[in-house]
Amino acid sequence: MKNYLGLAIRRKWHYAYMFIAPIIVLFGIFRIYPAVQTLLFSFFSINIVSKEYKPVGLKNFLLLLEDNTFLRSIENTLIYTVYIVMLSAFLGMVLASLFNSKFAFKKVFRAVYFVPFITSTVAAAVVWSYLYDPKFGLFNMLLRLVGLPTRGWIASSHDALASIIIFSIWKTLGYNMVIFIAGLQGIPDAFYEAAIIDGAGPLAKFFRITVPLLSPTIVFIVIYNTIVALKVFDQVFVLTAGGPADASTVVVLQIYKQAFENYRFGYASAMAFVLFVFVILITIAQYRVSRKWEVQI
Amino acid sequence: MRRMVIISLLLFVVLAPGFSTGVQEKKAGPVTLTLWYPAGEITQTTRAYRDIPNLFAAFEAANNCKIELVAVDYDTMQQKILTAMAGGQVPDIGHISTTWMGGFLKDKGLYQVPEADAKAWMAVVTPEIQALSDFGGGKMYGYPNWGIDIYGLFWNKDMFKEAGLNPEAAPKYWADFRDTSKKTSVTNPDGTLKRVGYAIRHLGHPHGIVDKWHWLLEGTGMKFISDYNLLKGGSCSFNQPNARAGLQMAYDMVYKDKSTSLEFPDPRDCLLKGLASMQISETISIQVRAPKEAPNLNWGLAAPPAMKEGTKPACSVAGWCTSVFAQSKNINLAYRAIKWYNGKENDYAQAKQFMVTPRYTENWAKEPFSTDPYIKQFKALLPYARVYPRSLALNGIMTSIGTAVQKILHNELGVEAALVEAENTANAAIKALE
Numbered sequence: 001m002k003n004y005l006g007l008a009i010r011r012k013w014h015y016a017y018m019f020i021a022p023i024i025v026l027f028g029i030f031r032i033y034p035a036v037q038t039l040l041f042s043f044f045s046i047n048i049v050s051k052e053y054k055p056v057g058l059k060n061f062l063l064l065l066e067d068n069t070f071l072r073s074i075e076n077t078l079i080y081t082v083y084i085v086m087l088s089a090f091l092g093m094v095l096a097s098l099f100n101s102k103f104a105f106k107k108v109f110r111a112v113y114f115v116p117f118i119t120s121t122v123a124a125a126v127v128w129s130y131l132y133d134p135k136f137g138l139f140n141m142l143l144r145l146v147g148l149p150t151r152g153w154i155a156s157s158h159d160a161l162a163s164i165i166i167f168s169i170w171k172t173l174g175y176n177m178v179i180f181i182a183g184l185q186g187i188p189d190a191f192y193e194a195a196i197i198d199g200a201g202p203l204a205k206f207f208r209i210t211v212p213l214l215s216p217t218i219v220f221i222v223i224y225n226t227i228v229a230l231k232v233f234d235q236v237f238v239l240t241a242g243g244p245a246d247a248s249t250v251v252v253l254q255i256y257k258q259a260f261e262n263y264r265f266g267y268a269s270a271m272a273f274v275l276f277v278f279v280i281l282i283t284i285a286q287y288r289v290s291r292k293w294e295v296q297i
Numbered sequence: 298m299r300r301m302v303i304i305s306l307l308l309f310v311v312l313a314p315g316f317s318t319g320v321q322e323k324k325a326g327p328v329t330l331t332l333w334y335p336a337g338e339i340t341q342t343t344r345a346y347r348d349i350p351n352l353f354a355a356f357e358a359a360n361n362c363k364i365e366l367v368a369v370d371y372d373t374m375q376q377k378i379l380t381a382m383a384g385g386q387v388p389d390i391g392h393i394s395t396t397w398m399g400g401f402l403k404d405k406g407l408y409q410v411p412e413a414d415a416k417a418w419m420a421v422v423t424p425e426i427q428a429l430s431d432f433g434g435g436k437m438y439g440y441p442n443w444g445i446d447i448y449g450l451f452w453n454k455d456m457f458k459e460a461g462l463n464p465e466a467a468p469k470y471w472a473d474f475r476d477t478s479k480k481t482s483v484t485n486p487d488g489t490l491k492r493v494g495y496a497i498r499h500l501g502h503p504h505g506i507v508d509k510w511h512w513l514l515e516g517t518g519m520k521f522i523s524d525y526n527l528l529k530g531g532s533c534s535f536n537q538p539n540a541r542a543g544l545q546m547a548y549d550m551v552y553k554d555k556s557t558s559l560e561f562p563d564p565r566d567c568l569l570k571g572l573a574s575m576q577i578s579e580t581i582s583i584q585v586r587a588p589k590e591a592p593n594l595n596w597g598l599a600a601p602p603a604m605k606e607g608t609k610p611a612c613s614v615a616g617w618c619t620s621v622f623a624q625s626k627n628i629n630l631a632y633r634a635i636k637w638y639n640g641k642e643n644d645y646a647q648a649k650q651f652m653v654t655p656r657y658t659e660n661w662a663k664e665p666f667s668t669d670p671y672i673k674q675f676k677a678l679l680p681y682a683r684v685y686p687r688s689l690a691l692n693g694i695m696t697s698i699g700t701a702v703q704k705i706l707h708n709e710l711g712v713e714a715a716l717v718e719a720e721n722t723a724n725a726a727i728k729a730l731e
Contacts, residue, residue, distance in 0.1 A: 018301075048383040049404035068718070069700075134560035135572075155500055155559055157707035244500055245703035245710075260376040261692050263400055264729060 035276065041269035048265050060270035070271060072246050073254045074278075076161055080250065081229035083165045084172065089221050091169065092176025093214070097206065099177065100184045110181075114174035121171065125238035128167050129154065132239070157247035160240050164248055167235055172228075176221055183217030184210065219290040223283055230279050251275050328362045330631050333378070334392035336368035341581050342442040342617045343368075343392060345647050356637045362630060364390075375400070378622075382406050387622040389631040395429055395616045396504070396685055396695075398438055402528065403689040403730065408621040408628055410437035414636065421641070425682040426656045429616045432687050433526040439620030440639035444653030446579040447678050448512060448613040450602065454595040456481050456492075456574035467575075467599035471546060474575075474602040478556040481574035494556040496564035496573035497547070499706045503699020504692075508613060509564065510547070510702050512577050512601035515611035515683055517543045521694055522727070525686040529731055533694060533723040535701070536716040539604065544705050544712045551706060559706065569594065577601050579615065580675055581653060598674045600681050614682040693726025 007013075042061070045054040064070050099110050116124065131138045132153035140150040153163045191209050200208065211218070233252040236242060242249030242257075251271065259268035334343045345352055346366045353364040367388065369377055375397050381387040382404060393401070401407050410418070415437040419427050429441040454464035460480045468474035478494030485491045498509035507514070515521075517539035522531045550557050565582055567573035569591040580598060587594050600610040619639060621631040637643075641657050648655035648666070654675055655661055666672050685691060701719035704710040710718065 015301075047404055048379070049406055069722075133562070135562060150560075152560060157703075157709055240500075241502060243503075243700075243703055245707045246700060247707070247709070257696075260379065261696070262726065262729075263379070263403060263692075267729070 038269045038272050038276075041266055042273045044266045046265040046269075048263070056266065060267050061274070063267065064270060064274060069246055069249065070251075070254055073242075073249045073251045076248060077230060077232070077250045080161065080165055080168070080232060081226055084168050084229040085222055085225045087165075088169045088172045088176055088225060089218065092173055092221065093180050093218070095173065095177040096180030096184055097210065099181060110177070113177055116171050117174040119171075121234040122238055124171065125167065125235045129239055132163055154240050154248075155244065157244045160244060160248040164232075164235055164239055167239065168229075168232070171235070172225065176225070179221055180214065180217060183214045187213045215290070219287070222290065223286050226282055226286060227279055230275065230282070251278075327357070328627055328630060329365055330362060330390060330625075330627055330634060331365045331367055331388040332390040332392065333367050333369045333374070333388045335371035335374050337371060338585075339371040340444075340446075340617055341585060341651060341653055342444045344651050346392075349647070349650075353634065353638070356634055360630060360633065362627075362634075364634060378406075379404075382622070382624060385624060387624045389621065389625040389627055390635055391620050391622060392442070393439070393618055393620055395441065395618050396691060398432070398618065398620070399528065399687060399689040399691045401620075401622075402432070402438060406623055407438040408623050408625070408632060410439070410632075421658060422656045423658055423661065423679070425614050425679055425684075426616075428682070428684045429614065429618075431526075433528060439618035440635055441616040441618050441656065442639075443644050443648040443655050444581065444651065445614055445616040445656075446581045447615075447675065447682055448508070448577055449580045449598050449600060449675075449678050450512075450575060450577050451568055451580075451583055452575045452597045452599075453568065453571070453573075454597050460574075464595075465597065467597060468602050470602050470605050471543070472605070475546060475550060475554065475556075478550060478575065479554050482556040484555075490555065490558045490561075492571070493558055493561055493567065493573045494575060495550065496561055496567035496576040497551070497557050497559075497706070498564055499559055499703060503696045503703065506699040506702050507695045508615070509578060511613035511683070512611050513543045513547065514540065514698065515613075516601065516604050516608070518604075518608075519543075521691075521698070522686045522688050522723075525684075525688075528687055528689050529727075531686075531688060531727060533697075533720050533727070535698065535720045535723070536713060540716060541712050543604070544702065544716070547702075548705055548712065552708075568596070580678070584652075584671055598671075598678075600678050610681045611683050612678045612681040614684050616684075688727065690723070690727040690730050693729075694723040697722035697726065 043055060043057060045056050045060075046052070095113060099106060130136075132155075134140055134150060134152050134155045137153065139153065143150050152159050154160050187210065191213065192205060195205050195209055231252055232250050233256070236248055236250050236253050237256075240248045242253045252275070255268045255271045255275070258264045258271060332346075334346050346368075352366075357363055375394075378387065378391060378393070378397075378401070382401070387406070398407060412435075415430075415435055418430065418437065418440070419435060422430070425445065425447075426441055429445065430437050432438055450467050452467055457464040457477075460477075462477060462480065468477045474495070480494070481492075482490060482494035483492040498506055500506075517537065519535060519537055519540040522533055524531045551559065561567050561572055562570075564573065564576035565578050565586065568576045568583065569586060571591075571594075583596065583598075587596060600612055603610045619635045621628060621635060625631050639656075641660065644655050644657050645660045645663065648660065652665070652669065652671070654672060655666060660666065661676075686694070688694065697719040700722075701710075701715040704715045704718075705712050709715075
């Protein structure tokens, strides 16, 4: 410890720590402290106004196992996550490959695909709720025009989750595309030139060169999209409020309802903690699996 | 190192005032009370705050105070109040839904109206206002506002006539209601519905679904909870033969009769746009919207259909309440303000201005309330008025029933299974608050 301190002072590390101290403090106050507090709250029954805390042990967690709506929300959240990660990442990679080549108005198209990402989720969801209207919405109007049967979209318990997934893919595609473009531009042309010389076609180049060398980017995209997808809330709240009939309810929405509609803060904290554990475990698992096939240039 | 310490101290001295908590020195002068009310046109009862300038002027002058009116987004107002209560920053007065009050009472968040005032109020207002005011044993936690809303059956008289039905008579019982829905629905050549007979609510917040189906649920004799006056405790029993029959009828109207559909908009929109011949909803909403959105609509208003001969219709009564929050730093002044605001003279003047129902029995006897045709129609529904239970678990109870109705209509669960699930969830919600 003394050696470390001596080294730190000689190398003036204290200046560096002073500069990052504010953000560390803020991170501790607004991230670490609430997370720890949530974990503690999950073992209590709480009256948030009168500040009464009644310890209940593991009761909140045991109640979660009997809560069919919460279990349904976990199922929906996992289904949503799998589809979003797979489709949004895959389509992002395809678009990035297309936009990595030269063609007219490339920048305009790139901007068009990126704009949904910077649009307010709530505002976009409100607009899409009109597009999804089964009677007067644009989507059903187009389906009728081409002679296809109409869908219930967000008004149908069978289509509600799929409708949210479609919206979310539209929303996140641009971001994934941009990250993949950055990754693609980091791959030296020499590899492609060598492949051309060896007679590789476009598909071979894509699967044998692009995908392996893009693996660090793919890992990042998969992990990032997974974390974001597991915490989905805004579009579900606006488009369907978790309905109809809990068909599109997700974990964060259940946390919100239990805390702010049913006033069960301890129970909601238990849900939040379960979600936190889910996110950590899935992220660690993904990271470990992806390290095995990651290729570094 | 010394230089860094000096620079840090100087920065602190310069920047520290900017990080002050914003607590201002108490200025001498009138006390300011804040009143939160829901923004927009979610309820007609807030029109006074928007449309009457200097609404509280007389009270402010007499009490050397100022009342600041703050419009709050309705969708998150309940949560904002709860958060404000948790943070100790609650407003003095709230214009709140009576269905929210249980949740605030759970946290001892509302000031109880003094017993003597409560007795005096109950003695001079109409029975449905008494029911809305009473939180068990005559206790009051605020004053229900004028312009309470009641659910009624609206029908399009022209569509009835077109279908060969008496345009002046609404269906009285479920059997003819179902029959009327079949006769007045219109299908396209491809078999899809062009116009539904009865427009239904099946989307959105479960509470809203319970509101729209209340006529059927309570019309079967089903009770939301064993004792409507209990704040805690009680039990729910939804899986009753009549409740099953009623919800089965609703399901059959969608899938067997095909006289209604899940693909049509909100029931009120349907009626106003000519997409439905009947709908059951809040009466004030149609009264206000019809002249603007459907000036040619020839509509009738009656009580929703009763289950069968010998039974009575059920009309849900919803109300808003002016209440004082228990954490208010000016409780006595705030209470005097709401007592003044809900006095007889204000009740008459505002109900007359906005052509809605007053609360005092004496005001009902005055013009225009005694002769106005709409008010008379409204009054005809009042004998069937039903208020929601006072239970602190009302949120959980309504969510469970609303979700059950959704699951039945969306083919997620059968009628009995849905009601059993709702019963278990509602009872769990009650138990969680004991």
